[in-house]
Amino acid sequence: MNGDNTPRRLAIIGAGSSGLISLKHAIDALPNWEVRCFEESDRVTGAWGRPYDGFVSTSTKYTTQFSCYPRYDATVRPDGGASRGEFFRDGEYGEYLQDFADHFDLRRHISHGCRVTAVRRPAGGHGWDVTFHVRDIAQSASEQFDAVIICTGLVAEPRPLGDQATLADLRRLCSTAGLAEITGKTVVVIGGGEMAADFANRLAQPAAGNRVYLSLRSGIRVSPRYHPIRGVPSDFLRNRLMLSIHPDIRNWIGQRFVAARIRHQGWFEWLFPSSSKTQNDAGGDVFEQRKRWGRRLNRHARHGLFDMFHNKSDDFLTAVAEGRLQVVGPPTDATLTRYEGFDGDAPQQITPDVVVPAVGFRSRLGELLGDQTNVSDFYLGCCHAEHDDLFLVGFARPVIGNIPSISEVQARLVTRLIAGQTPRPDGVGRLNAADAAARRERYGGVDTRLIYPVEMFPYCDQLAALMQAGPRPRTLRDRWTQLTAPATTLDYDFPDDNRLDAGLPRPPRYLPLPLIMLLFALKPVDWLYRSVPGRR
Template sequence: MSCKRLAIIGAGSSGLVTLKHALDRLPGWEIVCFEKGGDTVGCWGNPYPGFISTSTKFTTQFSCYRKWDCEADPASRAKREDFFRGAEYGHYLKDFSGAFGLEKNIRLHATVDRITKVEEGWKLWMGEGTEVFNHVIVCTGLAERPRKVKTHLPVLRSMDELPEGKGIVVVGGGESAADIAHRLAAPELGNRVYLSLKTGIRVSPRYHPIRGVPSDFLRNRLMLSIHRGLRNAIGQKFVEARIRHREKFERAFHANPEGHAKDEAINARRKQWDARLTAAAKDNLFNVFHTKSDEFLDDVAEGRISIIGPPKGDGFREFSEFDGEGIIEIEPDIVCPMIGYTSGLEDLTDGELRVRDFHLGCLHVRHADMFLVGFARPIIGNVPTISEMQAKLVISLIAGNLERPRDLKARHEQERERVEREFPLLNTEALLPVEMFPYCDQLASMLDILPTVRKVGLRRWWKIMRAPASTLHYLDDDYDADAVDSQRVHSPPLITGLLVLIKLIDLVYRRMRRRASSRGSVCPG
């Protein structure tokens, strides 16, 4: 090959932001982005009528293409204008692609069927033709591919046309399950919807009773700097208090709530189910992965969704009672399984590549010319901005601006042990669960772009610690100091003071864990 060639597979949000940074940092390279579909809006560009994202526009936008601030105008709350609605995210991606002239490097309707390792790099198989590239970045991400269920009943997928007048069992407790259950329970459809849960769910409200702003805007770096174990323990108590005393929180912190049901009985049932689901989630999977599709709680309170336990056997006729010992018998018409995600990476590479073999979900431990972007699954957060940080790291390595860690294999083994220990209920062979900002900070540290006191000064650093956490804070070419100075802080002084107090406890807590770890009694956090 006369010049270096880079292949990017997938032109959704992860592929587009990777392509943008590759064109910026790799002059003289031949860069091709392959997209099997006919557009570049990805799977969430315009998924279905009435779609509302669970992360805000502010936290989901790329740092290299800013369009929104974190002001949180109360007038926008009723229409959920702080979030992407309908095709808005697709329009954002199209504008992004046009602003940086990415279309000329994208091949639409180009399906990569297989990837194989060759001496020069990697061979991509497409239909009857092949092409060889020096480096490959796979950006196809995690596809929703629920596990197969044994049933004689028709199976509904989340993107299928919604049925009417049917009895439907939705199986699963993640955001996708809660979202499809909510859509199926729309009054005009006349469905009987059952949400089958093995454990509870920790539901995070889109708009928080503190200040009435999106929950994203109260999640700051001061909070996230606290050890996860301590943070989750205190957070559990806070969530329980927030559910029980929502109205008091709203009055105390001037939330100016809108959209609550006016019927006191319905509000009481919503609160009761929120508390039951949270209590049953303790120490289970969906207390780790929060659900921000909170509208389904209104459906539960109003009787359009019935919460039931897991099925007994394969017939989907008998179910355990949720958080009880009884048996519930129903006669559903349709089953909608919403459990499980897959990368498709092993199929694409004939088993040669697995997600678990990529350090931090993006650097292959053996092949220095193969990368992933968009395969990390955030506990709470969003994929696009995580992907941008991964893209910056990967492209810096390819460009030679960053040295590949010499002890990568050892680092990876240590990281795998931690992931498997902390997420025993997840299939970590197929996905990498991450805490969004601690994970992004880890990548930023490798890139030497973390906003430290030494680099930004005490005043600006303290502002960054209290403002809504964002990848806009990293000190790279996209950093805007004036934008940081003007950023709104939504955390009330009382909450900030409590976080500072907890941080002092956290320092002692971490020291105690390190001492205990040195004696071999616990694993380090």
């Protein structure tokens, strides 16, 4: 309570996946607070509820679900990925979020049709004045809150490429029907991120009748949803034993392993036989071209295997292999008609009808806070280094992984910090400066003012350690499962958690046993490497 016996107030800005999970944990951790969530739209499904027909999530249902609301196990269907049944499809993730909101009775705390336009420190220096525009009455209002959690994420906004009439409106393309309007055109998609690869693949579908080019400055890490050897989701081959190896060692071995796997896939299939028939079993020229392009794109990636974002699209490589999508180098002039060749190919002269500038994002933090605040001002991507009552959830981006599960661990931490259940680390400003410098060095190709790049589980482990909630297996069998089964945030031990996951079967081990033994054999090397001063 405040001094006048009125309840303290928390504002949550945004009711997508990160806003919903923050709201749920705020209600749990702050029972005597008034918690209000502002949402501009009339939905609680966020950006990925049903972005377009045919949507398939890049992470599995098992690894993306909230640990406090588990509904999916790690079972793999015996169809080699034909159904994509292990992933959220079409509107399934939106349905999951709606069920989540209903199950925990969250909707009564959400103010729809309210766009927050400003968050300012009042003259008295305590709390925050939150100004918002109410759609139905077309006017603005302002209310004071004791703490604020910003869950708006990033807004797609291309970097300046010129003023050519061929440039598409990226915001419209991100709408449900945006890309469907582009048919029978010559299209150049500029960018190497997951959004660019997704746009290019969808525009290159045969029914659209487009001639599509993807313009890249360097190679990209293509990590298919389904592992081409094992025939199971790639998510299910990442376990805590693998992730416990120092990233320098994992990068060195992993890059060589991926290159060898692409070059000698037949030998790997014989060495590690799978019970699932993979989609690649058809063979033929398309299969060989997929391998060739996977090798070329990975070879020219600028950063280490675990130091840059991955594109998880099985269909993207198929589109390139079938010739529906051509890869070219960067544009050489402002007309966007001349392009370097990729990987030694000849330069290209292209006259595009449409140029899709999928090369940038914008944060609303500066707009909301009225200053130059950016993500790098927040320790661990969620706690402001100066203000102990201002937080972010949902701005961390995993090189491999998913945002909702990371957001849940962030939400648990920030609500516990607000409640005083977890102490704020001493010297946050100093810690944040060191952390920001380390991320700039490791993730050299990422603008860390906009994005907080992370390795999903090492990062979540760091947050869980602050809450003293790291994985605590109760038996040797539990320990073996946590080390060798698919990594998941279900492993964390939150004693006050009210989740009901007892009905989920114990997850199986999908990584072949010889590779498990190899990882155990690497642990002494890992320990020795970490003992070198300056390495952790």
